[in-house]
Amino acid sequence: MSDNQAAASEAVQAFFKRATGSFINGDFRAEGNSRDIIDPSSGEPLATIAEGNKELTDEAVALTKASFDDRRWRDLSPAARERTLLRFADLVEQHGEELAQIETLNQGKSIHIARAVDVGFSVDFIRYMAGWTTKLEGSTREVSIGMPEGTRFNAYTLRQPLGVVAAIVPWNFPMMIALWKVVPALAAGCSVVLKPASETPLSVLRLAEIAVEAGLPKGVFNVVLGSGSVVGTRLAEHPDVQKVTFTGSTAIGKQIGHAAVEHMAHFSLELGGKNPMLVLEDADLEKAVNGALMGGLLNQGQVCAAASRFYVHRSLHDEFCQRLAGAVDGMQAGPGMDPQAQVTPLVSQRQQQSVLAYVERARDQGAEVHVGAEVPSQGYYVSPVVISNAAHTMEIAREEVFGPVLTVIPFDDVEEALAMVNDSELGLAASLWTDSLAQAMHLTPRIEAGTVWVNTHVTLDASLPFGGFKMSGLGKEFGPEAVNAYTELKSVCIAY
Ligand code: NAP
Numbered sequence: 001m002s003d004n005q006a007a008a009s010e011a012v013q014a015f016f017k018r019a020t021g022s023f024i025n026g027d028f029r030a031e032g033n034s035r036d037i038i039d040p041s042s043g044e045p046l047a048t049i050a051e052g053n054k055e056l057t058d059e060a061v062a063l064t065k066a067s068f069d070d071r072r073w074r075d076l077s078p079a080a081r082e083r084t085l086l087r088f089a090d091l092v093e094q095h096g097e098e099l100a101q102i103e104t105l106n107q108g109k110s111i112h113i114a115r116a117v118d119v120g121f122s123v124d125f126i127r128y129m130a131g132w133t134t135k136l137e138g139s140t141r142e143v144s145i146g147m148p149e150g151t152r153f154n155a156y157t158l159r160q161p162l163g164v165v166a167a168i169v170p171w172n173f174p175m176m177i178a179l180w181k182v183v184p185a186l187a188a189g190c191s192v193v194l195k196p197a198s199e200t201p202l203s204v205l206r207l208a209e210i211a212v213e214a215g216l217p218k219g220v221f222n223v224v225l226g227s228g229s230v231v232g233t234r235l236a237e238h239p240d241v242q243k244v245t246f247t248g249s250t251a252i253g254k255q256i257g258h259a260a261v262e263h264m265a266h267f268s269l270e271l272g273g274k275n276p277m278l279v280l281e282d283a284d285l286e287k288a289v290n291g292a293l294m295g296g297l298l299n300q301g302q303v304c305a306a307a308s309r310f311y312v313h314r315s316l317h318d319e320f321c322q323r324l325a326g327a328v329d330g331m332q333a334g335p336g337m338d339p340q341a342q343v344t345p346l347v348s349q350r351q352q353q354s355v356l357a358y359v360e361r362a363r364d365q366g367a368e369v370h371v372g373a374e375v376p377s378q379g380y381y382v383s384p385v386v387i388s389n390a391a392h393t394m395e396i397a398r399e400e401v402f403g404p405v406l407t408v409i410p411f412d413d414v415e416e417a418l419a420m421v422n423d424s425e426l427g428l429a430a431s432l433w434t435d436s437l438a439q440a441m442h443l444t445p446r447i448e449a450g451t452v453w454v455n456t457h458v459t460l461d462a463s464l465p466f467g468g469f470k471m472s473g474l475g476k477e478f479g480p481e482a483v484n485a486y487t488e489l490k491s492v493c494i495a496y
């Protein structure tokens, strides 16, 4: 056991022994091929789980469907469902340190991020969504149906839960992104089967246990483990799944959409971005630099909304880059459980190699690459990288890297910069940095992104819809839009 693992609480150690596989109808399922779950700071196993297969996926869907068909959850009063979700939030908060440690050990992230974001934001998010349980509404309609003559009509719409929801999530915020799907689906009255990423199944297994403890009827929220190609594919194509909600890569998102359309399942796709930060000549440089460090390096850049290409007015470019370089030079590297560590490992060796290869190709293409503080040789670390004077046409400025790489591109003219900002297939989020209200008002409507921040980056709130334009996806998470997206709208027309 590494020092990182030894720092975990007894509750966490006990959970790693107890979590043996998929969690279905309230029980762990230990049958199937085993897989070691790795601590990315050491490469050592944390736990061993059994992976599900197609048969187990079918069983999980059947049991999820049974829980929907016998109405054990959706027919509870809205107030009773709200109370259950609020109890769930309370228990997630009470077990917050345990959940944060599980996330840190499995994903690699800083324990501070795990506490504040993965747990803290999630607790607020669950409470916010719980409130919608009692606030779903349809509307009455004034219809003008003229026949048979003398007949009168009353018409209205009803919002009803869709049914079985399959949620497929990535490894960057394993628990939090799962909750972004599971909780609004439960608030709407749906039953859910969740597939986490193969690398990071542990925190959602603990969540599923906690949900049962909170009073969620068994079978309403199941977790099936296993590979995307087997379990994920089966969930997307399963005829009893009414909605597939996915976060991950664009390539897989497209496959999921195709599979869902085959059986007319609803689907929503959150597919990451290549998010620009546009720093105008009149921006507050200090704030912009801090915003870049936070927006670009949070979770080591493994954030779908991370800032990764920085269009900086030429008059500020050199100082902006120098300050970023100074900041990354001064960062301390170490495992996520080390409270001093600012540079923590990436999730996997595969992701580490992928990010390092992007940086090498950028160097080969003539980019000015500055590498920050030294990192341990053991574990999947990548030292933060600042690339200055980059060209907008370089691969590093165009593709989603999903790592701690900040690529800075100078510009002279705002219109030219706006054209580069919008010259991307992706459009998840963007930020604009300026002290001019007029520039902010002028530019925000013209930026092609689902979220535009001004003088801030990567600041999310449960109330504010989140989701991409263009190839960054389809559909919105957060806000009432998220809950409504797990409902079917029924029209009722009554003649009297
Ligand atoms: P991914 O391959 O799209 O995986 C996301 C989820 O989909 C995982 O649970 C994965 O399972 C599952 N999956 C894989 N193939 C599937 C299939 N054919 N059918 C159904 N589900 C399938 O993404 P990734 O491998 O984690 O990361 C690749 C890139 O995606 C990253 O480098 C980044 O650019 C992007 N990404 C975006 C976000 C975001 O927040 N939008 C998050 C993470 C990654 P397995 O784990 O078993 O493969």
Ligand code: MG
Binding pocket: 228
């Ligand atoms: Mg994958």
